Amino acid sequence: MDQNNQRVEITDFFKTLALNGWNSAEDADQGNEPTRDQDAGSDINAFPLKGVKKAIVYAQMSVREYPQLEASVTKPKDHLFDLIMALFDLFSEDRVGIQVAYKKIITSPCLLREINQDLFDLFSLILQKSHVNVPPVFGVIKVYALEIAVLCMLQTWFEDTTQDLSKTLVSVDEKLNLLENLSKFMPWNERS
Numbered sequence: 570m571d572q573n574n575q576r577v578e579i580t581d582f583f584k585t586l587a588l589n590g591w592n593s594a595e596d597a598d599q600g601n602e603p604t605r606d607q608d609a610g611s612d613i614n615a616f617p618l619k620g621v622k623k624a625i626v627y628a629q630m631s632v633r634e635y636p637q638l639e640a641s642v643t644k645p646k647d648h649l650f651d652l653i654m655a656l657f658d659l660f661s662e663d664r665v666g667i668q669v670a671y672k673k674i675i676t677s678p679c680l681l682r683e684i685n686q687d688l689f690d691l692f693s694l695i696l697q698k699s700h701v702n703v704p705p706v707f708g709v710i711k712v713y714a715l716e717i718a719v720l721c722m723l724q725t726w727f728e729d730t731t732q733d734l735s736k737t738l739v740s741v742d743e744k745l746n747l748l749e750n751l752s753k754f755m756p757w758n759e760r761s
Contacts, residue, residue, distance in 0.1 A: 572630065579627055582620035583666025591617050591673040618683055621670050624660070625687040631659055632694050646745050648699040653719065653741050657726055657734065668727045675720070692716045707755065714751070718744040 674680045692715045725740035
């Protein structure tokens with residue numbers, strides 16, 4: 570499947586999610602009527618979770634294709650800022666559906682565990698693309714710190730109704746500044 574078709578499929582998925590909600594998304598895919606007694610561990614999560622995973626893989630492809638800047642041209646924080654904002658721009662028309670998925674996943678440890686490795690891979694790639702050193706032990710801390718920061722940034726993005734995403738820009742900058750300040754107290758002694 571080419572990237573344009575994949576993008577259309579992801580947009581359609583998030584539109585379905587926005588209109589019908591998480592539990593109805595599986596039923597809409599199969600043409601069934603939703604039932605109220607389906608829990609977080611049932612097959613009701615298979616279709617929505619598959620769509621979320623496809624969106625994460627698509628985000629990874631987009632990050633890989635993002636222009637690589639020389640480390641001497643830009644600071645890692647600036648490149649992180651650009652990459653994160655590019656992803657917010659990329660998924661801007663899917664915001665409502667992403668919010669539905671976010672609310673469901675963030676309150677369900679089982680669902681979060683299902684996408685954890687996909688998110689870890691995405692944020693690890695973002696750090697590497699931004700010239701942030703991701704060594705085996707301390708790199709994991711950096712990846713999860715960025716993941717938590719982006720999850721916080723999402724809250725602002727969901728509520729940001731400005732045309733230029735100015736509230737989101739401020740949030741991304743604040744969270745990256747916080748990460749940069751926290752990294753000064755971490756056990757790694759390199760500038761990364």
